[in-house]
Amino acid sequence: MIVVFLQRLRQVERALAGALLIAIVGLVIVASGTRYMGMPVIWAIEVTQAAFVWLCVFAADLTLQRLGHFSVDMIANLLPRRARQVLEAFNVLLAGALLAVLAWYGFKFASFTGMRPLPMTGVSSAVATGALPVGFCLMLITLAEHLVARLKGESPVADASAPREVM
Numbered sequence: 001m002i003v004v005f006l007q008r009l010r011q012v013e014r015a016l017a018g019a020l021l022i023a024i025v026g027l028v029i030v031a032s033g034t035r036y037m038g039m040p041v042i043w044a045i046e047v048t049q050a051a052f053v054w055l056c057v058f059a060a061d062l063t064l065q066r067l068g069h070f071s072v073d074m075i076a077n078l079l080p081r082r083a084r085q086v087l088e089a090f091n092v093l094l095a096g097a098l099l100a101v102l103a104w105y106g107f108k109f110a111s112f113t114g115m116r117p118l119p120m121t122g123v124s125s126a127v128a129t130g131a132l133p134v135g136f137c138l139m140l141i142t143l144a145e146h147l148v149a150r151l152k153g154e155s156p157v158a159d160a161s162a163p164r165e166v167m
Helices: 003-034 043-065 074-078 083-114 129-153
Strands: none
Touching: 003 129, 043 083, 043 129, 074 083, 083 129
């Protein structure tokens, strides 16, 4: 049941990231074209910036799912297999603790900025800043999946040796 939920969550996440990317490109083209014609769509850049924040947190989690973030594993590769697994689990727990703190303060930040409207559209600033706690929580879910896989002795990604595309 939880596996199906996580698969659906990932599908939705990828679809939203793709849709946001298309929307951002479209809005930038529209804003540039209308500004060139002397009839600027002044709200387009504000909406684009808010959408870009969401796209960044989705992309960060999608990259984390594929282990696409950089890492320095020179020392870890010198360790025996069991010690390396312990180190990797520790790193996941440490990153999870950091993400939990960031999610907590992200929620506080989003609720604080919710009182302030965006200047052009008048919608709450929390529309943009709400991406931070959501993204950090998505990354926490990803790290939990990675930790469970590591504790089972499995690779967190399907084929760790295959080249990975980073969004």
